[in-house]
Amino acid sequence: MARTPRPGLPVRGSRTGRPIMALMDLLGRRWALRVIWELRDGRLTFRALQDACGGVSPTVLNERLRELRESGLLDADGAVGYGLTPLGRELIEHALPLVTWSARWAAALTRGRGTPRSSR
Amino acid sequence: MARTPRPGLPVRGSRTGRPIMALMDLLGRRWALRVIWELRDGRLTFRALQDACGGVSPTVLNERLRELRESGLLDADGAVGYGLTPLGRELIEHALPLVTWSARWAAALTRGRGTPRSSR
DNA sequence: CGGGAGTGCTATCATTTCGGTAGCAGCGAT
DNA sequence: ATCGCTGCTACCGAAATGATAGCACTCCCG
Numbered sequence: 179m180a181r182t183p184r185p186g187l188p189v190r191g192s193r194t195g196r197p198i199m200a201l202m203d204l205l206g207r208r209w210a211l212r213v214i215w216e217l218r219d220g221r222l223t224f225r226a227l228q229d230a231c232g233g234v235s236p237t238v239l240n241e242r243l244r245e246l247r248e249s250g251l252l253d254a255d256g257a258v259g260y261g262l263t264p265l266g267r268e269l270i271e272h273a274l275p276l277v278t279w280s281a282r283w284a285a286a287l288t289r290g291r292g293t294p295r296s297s298r
Numbered sequence: 299m300a301r302t303p304r305p306g307l308p309v310r311g312s313r314t315g316r317p318i319m320a321l322m323d324l325l326g327r328r329w330a331l332r333v334i335w336e337l338r339d340g341r342l343t344f345r346a347l348q349d350a351c352g353g354v355s356p357t358v359l360n361e362r363l364r365e366l367r368e369s370g371l372l373d374a375d376g377a378v379g380y381g382l383t384p385l386g387r388e389l390i391e392h393a394l395p396l397v398t399w400s401a402r403w404a405a406a407l408t409r410g411r412g413t414p415r416s417s418r
Numbered sequence: 419c420g421g422g423a424g425t426g427c428t429a430t431c432a433t434t435t436c437g438g439t440a441g442c443a444g445c446g447a448t
Numbered sequence: 449a450t451c452g453c454t455g456c457t458a459c460c461g462a463a464a465t466g467a468t469a470g471c472a473c474t475c476c477c478g
Contacts, residue, residue, distance in 0.1 A: 180463085180464080184407065185400070185403065185404030185407060185408075186404065186408070190328075191328075191329065191332060191351060191352050191354065192332075192352055193352070197400035197401050197403060197404035198335075198396070198397045198400045200400070200404070201396065201400040201403065202331050202332060202335075205326075206325075206326055206327075206328065206330075206331060207326075207464090208310075208311075208326060208464080208465065209311065209465095210326075211322050211326060212311060212312075212319075212322060215318075215322075223424090223425070223426085224425070224426050224427075225424085225425080225426085231311060232311050232312055232313070233466095233467090234311065234465095234466085235465070235466050235467060235468085236426090236427065236428080236467095237427095237428080237429090237465080237466080237467090238464085238465060238466075239427095240426080240427060240428085241464095241465095249403075249407065250403075250406060250407055254426090256425080256426085256474095257425090259425085259426090265403065265406055268399065268402070268403075269396075269399065269403070272395040272396050272398075272399040273395075273396060275392040275393075275395060276318070276321065276389075276392050276393060276396075277318045278392075279388060279389065279392040280305070280317035280318045280320070280321040281317050282388070283305065283317060283321065283369075283370075283385065283388075283389070284305030284306065284317035284320070286370060286385055287304065287305060287369065287370055288305075288306070300434080300435080327435090328435080328436065328464095329436095343453090343454070343455085344454070344455050344456075345453085345454080345455085353437095353438090354436095354437085355436070355437050355438060355439085356438095356455090356456065356457080357436080357437080357438090357456095357457080357458090357459095358435085358436060358437075359456095360455080360456060360457085361435095361436095374455090376454080376455085377454090379454085379455090
């Protein structure tokens with residue numbers, strides 16, 4: 179089982195320990211960003227979260243939840259399931275520009291069909 | 299071999315085709331964000347890029363480069379190697395808040411040792 | 419008591435992705 | 449023609465992920 183990436187320590191693909199590298203490693207793992215995204219409107223139970231993520235396998239979901247909790251982005255409450263911590267909300271705030279931009283990206287890609295710029 | 303995620307089409311873990319889902323799938327793959335990040339200061343050759351990413355295997359690097367080119371974020375020039383397209387630069391601009399925030403996250407994590415909030 | 423339905427979570431195994439090494443083909447300069 | 453650089457492919461073992469089944473626990477209702 180993989181270790182939860184932490185700023186200040188080496189992570190997959192980088193030994194510098196720079197926070198952004200740890201963050202990339204953490205959020206780059208499958209379903210990590212998606213889980214956070216699905217919790218943006220409130221708490222969800224394990225199974226509700228699983229459904230929201232299109233039926234992700236419980237193995238991986240549980241592993242991501244553990245990592246994200248260890249990273250201070252999520253918390254768990256036996257009764258109400260999982261939710262974002264204040265830190266997790268901050269992350270979403272700072273990631274929102276990307277959501278907006280993705281629409282521009284989609285438009286550019288759609289318009290750009292037929293002129294696939296140089297590829298050697 | 300996996301298909302390059304495109305807005306408007308189903309991607310891994312989501313059939314909605316929403317741009318943000320395609321973007322998450324694309325950038326969530328190993329080394330994708332890192333490759334873009336390493337090109338922030340100018341063009342790099344294949345091997346220079348490989349070194350910058352801490353010796354990523356050429357197999358994966360080549361696959362990421364192909365995906366990112368197909369996504370309009372990177373371009374390739376036989377002489378000067380790989381570089382960001384205007385679209386790729388836009389992505390970096392919109393991702394910069396995350397880089398800044400990652401320092402805050404690191405600080406919060408370091409301070410927070412010893413009070414690991416509820417985990418069931 | 420005794421289902422039944424909800425909770426979080428584990429076990430198992432196939433599939434996919436990634437990592438690490440070696441090496442090829444092309445090109446320009448020496 | 450040999451060197452050094454370029455991008456890139458083949459191969460195979462390791463690691464991550466996907467899919468399914470099912471367990472332990474709690475609460476509630478009869």
